[in-house]
Amino acid sequence: MATAAKMTVTDEVAIQITAMNKWYGTFHVLRDINMTVARGERIVVCGPSGSGKSTLIRCINRLEEHQQGQIIVDGTELTSDLKNIDKVRSEVGMVFQHFNLFPHLTILENLTLAPIWVRKVPKKEAEEVAMHFLTKVKIPEQAAKYPGQLSGGQQQRVAIARSLCMKPRIMLFDEPTSALDPEMIKEVLDTMIELAEDGMTMICVTHEMGFAQAVANRVIFMDQGQIVEQNEPKEFFNNPKSDRTKLFLSQILGH
Amino acid sequence: MADPAYVRDQMLPPQKAPSTEVGTPRWIRENLFSGPLNTFLTVAALYAVYVVVGTIGPWLSRSVWNASTLQECRAIVEATYGAGKTGACFAVINERWQQILFGFYPRDLYWRPTLTLVLMLVALGPVLFTWVPRVFLWFSFAFPAVAFWLLWGGSVWLPITILLGFGVAYVVFRVLTPINGLLGIVAAIVAPILYWLFICGPLEEAIHSLIPLGLHQLYSDDFGGFLLSTVIGVSGIAFSLPIGILLALGRQSDLFIVKTACVAFIEGFRGVPLITLLFVASLLLNYFLPPGTEFDIILRVIIMVTIFSAAYMAEVIRGGLAALPRGQYEAADSLGLDYWQAQRLIVMPQALKISIPGIVGNFIGLFKDTTLVSFISLQDPLQLVSSIRANQEWNGIYWELFMFVGFLFFLFCFSMSRYSMYLEGKLKTDHR
Numbered sequence: 001m002a003t004a005a006k007m008t009v010t011d012e013v014a015i016q017i018t019a020m021n022k023w024y025g026t027f028h029v030l031r032d033i034n035m036t037v038a039r040g041e042r043i044v045v046c047g048p049s050g051s052g053k054s055t056l057i058r059c060i061n062r063l064e065e066h067q068q069g070q071i072i073v074d075g076t077e078l079t080s081d082l083k084n085i086d087k088v089r090s091e092v093g094m095v096f097q098h099f100n101l102f103p104h105l106t107i108l109e110n111l112t113l114a115p116i117w118v119r120k121v122p123k124k125e126a127e128e129v130a131m132h133f134l135t136k137v138k139i140p141e142q143a144a145k146y147p148g149q150l151s152g153g154q155q156q157r158v159a160i161a162r163s164l165c166m167k168p169r170i171m172l173f174d175e176p177t178s179a180l181d182p183e184m185i186k187e188v189l190d191t192m193i194e195l196a197e198d199g200m201t202m203i204c205v206t207h208e209m210g211f212a213q214a215v216a217n218r219v220i221f222m223d224q225g226q227i228v229e230q231n232e233p234k235e236f237f238n239n240p241k242s243d244r245t246k247l248f249l250s251q252i253l254g255h
Numbered sequence: 256m257a258d259p260a261y262v263r264d265q266m267l268p269p270q271k272a273p274s275t276e277v278g279t280p281r282w283i284r285e286n287l288f289s290g291p292l293n294t295f296l297t298v299a300a301l302y303a304v305y306v307v308v309g310t311i312g313p314w315l316s317r318s319v320w321n322a323s324t325l326q327e328c329r330a331i332v333e334a335t336y337g338a339g340k341t342g343a344c345f346a347v348i349n350e351r352w353q354q355i356l357f358g359f360y361p362r363d364l365y366w367r368p369t370l371t372l373v374l375m376l377v378a379l380g381p382v383l384f385t386w387v388p389r390v391f392l393w394f395s396f397a398f399p400a401v402a403f404w405l406l407w408g409g410s411v412w413l414p415i416t417i418l419l420g421f422g423v424a425y426v427v428f429r430v431l432t433p434i435n436g437l438l439g440i441v442a443a444i445v446a447p448i449l450y451w452l453f454i455c456g457p458l459e460e461a462i463h464s465l466i467p468l469g470l471h472q473l474y475s476d477d478f479g480g481f482l483l484s485t486v487i488g489v490s491g492i493a494f495s496l497p498i499g500i501l502l503a504l505g506r507q508s509d510l511f512i513v514k515t516a517c518v519a520f521i522e523g524f525r526g527v528p529l530i531t532l533l534f535v536a537s538l539l540l541n542y543f544l545p546p547g548t549e550f551d552i553i554l555r556v557i558i559m560v561t562i563f564s565a566a567y568m569a570e571v572i573r574g575g576l577a578a579l580p581r582g583q584y585e586a587a588d589s590l591g592l593d594y595w596q597a598q599r600l601i602v603m604p605q606a607l608k609i610s611i612p613g614i615v616g617n618f619i620g621l622f623k624d625t626t627l628v629s630f631i632s633l634q635d636p637l638q639l640v641s642s643i644r645a646n647q648e649w650n651g652i653y654w655e656l657f658m659f660v661g662f663l664f665f666l667f668c669f670s671m672s673r674y675s676m677y678l679e680g681k682l683k684t685d686h687r
């Protein structure tokens with residue numbers, strides 16, 4: 001994997017999470033999360049099902065609300081202030097497991113909707129940007145189709161392009177490949193690797209350990225709502241510290 | 256090793272299918288005679304068609320279109336086809352169709368409802384079909400005021416000054432929004448209401464005394480027949496959809512007061528028969544209004560019908576909202592769309608599309624329910640049929656009149672149904 005010079009991590013802080021706790025009703029789902037993400041850093045989050053990975057990254061763009069502690073994204077603290085939330089959301093892109101494209105709009109309209117309405121970009125300019133990113137994810141010829149006419153891998157690449165059209169500074173991925181057939185996983189991962197090479201700050205929840213080894217600066221392992229271990233990929237995979245991590249790794253790498 | 260004899264070494268050309276497997280014979284066998292039960296049903300249905308056509312056919316074929324009384328009709332049938340024969344007497348429709356269409360609207364003013372109907376079709380164009388240029392939407396927006404003035408007459412300045420209220424709202428919104436967004440919205444709602452309550456009336460009178468311009472004033476008692484049904488039905492349809500959308504959104508709201516109010520409204524009005532609401536409109540409402548205020552009966556009925564239908568509409572749309580996956584909201588949120596943008600651009604287009612059959616079903620129901628206004632002594636088409644039948648000339652006739660009224664209702668409802676199917680086909684983009 002080519003490690004471009006751009007793939008450098010800066011000292012600038014992109015996301016700062018301090019002593020964050022979250023409950024679903026009475027269920028303590030995230031417990032005392034502390035985490036700093038530097039600009040340009042690429043983080044892979046893994047852990048067993050139900051450990052709170054999705055919840056954690058959904059808190060970062062306030063799709064879920066945290067009850068204690070502090071989350072600061074790009075210098076903006078997430079509180080119930082709607083202005084701050086909208087500001088953070090328009091700077092943080094998110095890619096979902098099930099793509100969540102808008103089925104009633106064409107691919108091009110999916111991509112231009114948010115720039116036009118949120119960023120107030122003129123339609124023509126938004127379409128140019130959209131075509132640029134569609135070319136980047138290698139499906140410019142699908143612009144006029146509807147999401148339902150595309151394969152899963154193509155849909156996920158459209159979803160990535162849709163986020164990129166908002167020119168985000170941070171990208172969140174929640175298991176972007178786990179709803180895909182094996183032959184489509186690669187095309188999506190390739191897109192994500194390219195994005196990493198461009199220097200995007202990324203947090204990916206994924207079980208694609210090959211991807212983690214190739215692009216991550218850091219792997220975070222979560223269990224029962226806590227960050228149990230974090231390390232650079234090499235150390236993490238070859239030399240796991242906690243027993244939970246060892247067990248988890250043996251389960252997903254074992255076969 | 257020798258080739259086994261059963262391996263084909265030359266490919267066969269395709270052959271013609273047996274005649275029982277293609278075209279009409281196959282269709283008939285598969286769709287009409289595929290089994291004993293199906294065969295029996297086919298034969299029974301054919302017999303039923305034979306009986307119905309055999310009874311109605313001759314009666315229809317002996318129809319009379321020109322006569323001035325039922326007796327005359329019958330005499331003509333007997334004279335032409337022999338004693339004891341019966342025939343349809345459509346002469347009554349020939350004589351009285353205008354009354355069924357327009358009620359007691361003055362005969363020399365029929366051009367006004369007719370023109371309104373034509374303008375309504377023009378106004379519907381841009382709403383129903385996307386290929387009509389969008390500028391015509393301005394006419395659609397102004398149409399209710401134009402229609403009101405054409406139908407009821409009176410000073411031309413009244414609809415104009417009323418429409419001006421929207422201009423007031425726009426100007427206030429434009430001026431105040433840069434200062435404070437919320438202030439702009441609140442003022443844009445309050446200012447036109449104040450304008451309509453206090454300025455509109457005197458302004459209209461002032462202009463009218465300067466330049467008196469208007470049509471002969473008519474009153475709601477002059478309305479009747481399909482004119483009445485259409486006025487009530489179309490207004491109810493046009494207003495109940497947006498109100499229903501707001502109610503459905505309100506019911507999903509996180510704001511407790513808004514949610515409770517919407518639930519109470521929906522459940523309250525849905526649980527009451529429409530006829531009760533109509534009686535409230537005709538009798539009770541006058542008690543609540545200050546004495547001396549004259550509140551038009553048709554307007555009161557429109558309000559009640561709208562409220563009633565909006566409550567149903569809200570539930571139909573809620574069904575559409577519930578069918579939307581949560582991921583759609585999350586995607587809209589994560590892109591930074593605010594609540595109203597997400598509703599307008601993502602949620603409503605999809606939820607409404609899902610609800611089209613229910614919404615149109617509601618519209619059709621509403622339109623047919625307009626006949627209930629006969630209970631508060633408005634002259635709906637059925638009421639007019641009764642009064643025609645009470646006439647000495649036409650006493651004893653019923654099939655022909657009811658067929659005519661039924662046919663007109665069918666025409667209206669069937670076109671709505673066809674349009675909804677067209678729309679569903681057009682909006683079908685999910686390719687599932």
Ligand SMILES: Nc1ncnc2c1ncn2[C@@H]1O[C@H](COP(=O)(O)OP(=O)(O)OP(=O)(O)O)[C@@H](O)[C@H]1O
Binds near residue numbers: 047051052054
């Ligand atoms: N809306 C909710 N209400 C209540 N509990 C929830 C809700 N969403 C998630 N949970 C619970 O919170 C815990 C963490 O969920 P989360 O989706 O973050 O797990 P995850 O690590 O992403 O799992 P997976 O790998 O299966 O996606 C789970 O036990 C789940 O049942």
Ligand SMILES: [Mg+2]
Binds near residue numbers: 053054055174175
């Ligand atoms: Mg998850």
